Amino acid sequence: MQQRTLGRDGLSVSAIGFGAPTFSGDAPPGGLDNAIAVIHRAIALGITLIDTADHGDGNNEVVLGEALAGRREDVVLCSKFGNLRGQSWAKGRTVDGSPEYARKALEASLARLRTDYLDLYYLHRVDPAIPIEDSIGGMVRLKEEGKIRHIGLCEAGPETIRRANAVHPIAAVESEYSLMTRDYEADTLPAIRALGIGFVAYYALGRGFFSGAITAPPEDNRRSVPRFSSENLPRNLEKLQALKEMAASKGCTPGQIALAWLMHQGDFIVPIPGTNSIPHLEENAGAAEVTLSAGELDALEALFPRDGGLAGDRFDRDRSGELNI
Template identity: 50%
Template sequence: MTSLSSHRPYPRRRLGGQDLEVSAIGLGCMGMSDFYGPADDAQSLAVLHHALDIGINFLDTADMYGVGANERLLAPLLAARRHEVVLATKFGNVRAPDGAMLRIDGSPAYVKSACDASLQRLGVDHIDLYYQHRVDKSVPIEDTVGAMADLVRAGKVRHLGLSEAGPETLRRAAAVHPIAALQTEYSLWTRDVEAQILPTCRALGIALVPYSPLGRGFLTGAIRSAEALAANDWRRANPRFQGDNLGHNLALADAVSALAQGHGMTPAQLALAWLLAQGDDIVPIPGTRRVQRLDENADAAHRPLNAALLAAVEALLAVQPVAGTRYPAAALANLNL
């Protein structure tokens, strides 16, 4: 069910109306350094090299992941294979050396210093797609994007993106400089972008890059309890993994799994194929630390869903809605701004 046909060229998609072409499915690198329990750098590098080998060229990191460790993890790969990679990283979430969250900073001076620091950790001379990780409510978006545009003019950045930005912010940002992509959570169990954000992106020619497209791993069916996760796994604090929400969401995951298996797919492949079917301007970035899972996820791009299966998914979600918010209460205040 999960074999990847190596003789087929991997599908590509364009981000926004610009000359930024990426693999139809990217690779989110966050979990290789942070938030999801222990990881092994050597194993993660093997996954990264394998991604490029099979045609997954869109790698997503951020300066906050592991407080810089994730960008440093990518450096050896980039030293050897930079020309094969479409590199995305993010700034704006400022953390202390011990990982404590300090602030969100979109000030022009910080934009430029953060970019220089990322370039140094990554060991590259430019970033292909540079995102503001969270919108800074204290700084006009015009000022932040203006500073980001200066980075483009300086040759340090090729394209600009935002993350968790709302419709009005997107419109104001795009008036300053073209925005290639919006990164936000979107999956079978997180669909709030469909009401206003996705239509706004399409009106402005901005692609959507869904993070956590597998529901932070829950939609794979592999997670049955929060207690089974590592003690420092961030998902233990996620409302969807707790209490009565967990039992409700297990029923959703089981229903997705049954539907997928009935059509010769894994639940992860169904979840990713469903996202790809929502439009050619959507490029999900599932994360993994295992080559086998990478192959499984990548193969979803070769599994188009027909109208009947898409309708079956919609019917399933209508009777099995997700329970719980997608972040703890404190973090919700920084989403879709």
């Protein structure tokens, strides 16, 4: 697998990473043995960037901890703190970026992941209640203690990123980015590129949309995504049809084109598709070999333009009208 570098401190990672799929309950869909087999296959394919978070009370980290026993040094292990959505104890609070919480959350993540350090630790959501300098300052102390090696941010805007980077070099910003969500191209991606920060793209497959696997409104945790509603999905699938035709003519899959498109947007960008399936994982890893011509990039631009390719928002909205990111 080709390598890419995240940030100016030279964190080297596979050009395509693995986003450990989130799940609720004790076992991932397909069961624990399957989830572990997928992670082992990812490592065998040369995928080193393994991404998770402490969401769902950390059940995903427990799975990774088991899968990575004896293989910890083979991966660049990333987790996150501060997004309290989905934490059963949080009682309606949605974010905590305080240094005290960072320390507490990291200790819990390290225990679940069965390791004594993370290669990359992200602030999962910027806390509007405290200055970003304080959040990063807390993470710098964890780095000085050797508990984390690099610092990242998720879903942050350019000014926040600049302020954070002034406290300590940020290795990576992780946000949603794909042919269906291009909002960050206007000002965030240029700022990230200029600062020499890496960009990790989550929902790189549009939560499965670009793979062609979604043909009806999903019944799972994607059921509230407006793009997949019974009203919007049929219109969006019409656009996908053109992508499928391009893929067929190239001898690859539409999902591979979606991942290859991301990688063509800059060598500081690394997609982290998630899957519970070894065949899907292998297909996704194969996207690293797919090249797109200038004509194909133009055709994709026309199909999924920067200012709104698909019908419907990327997330639903809360009662105040804010996106539930």
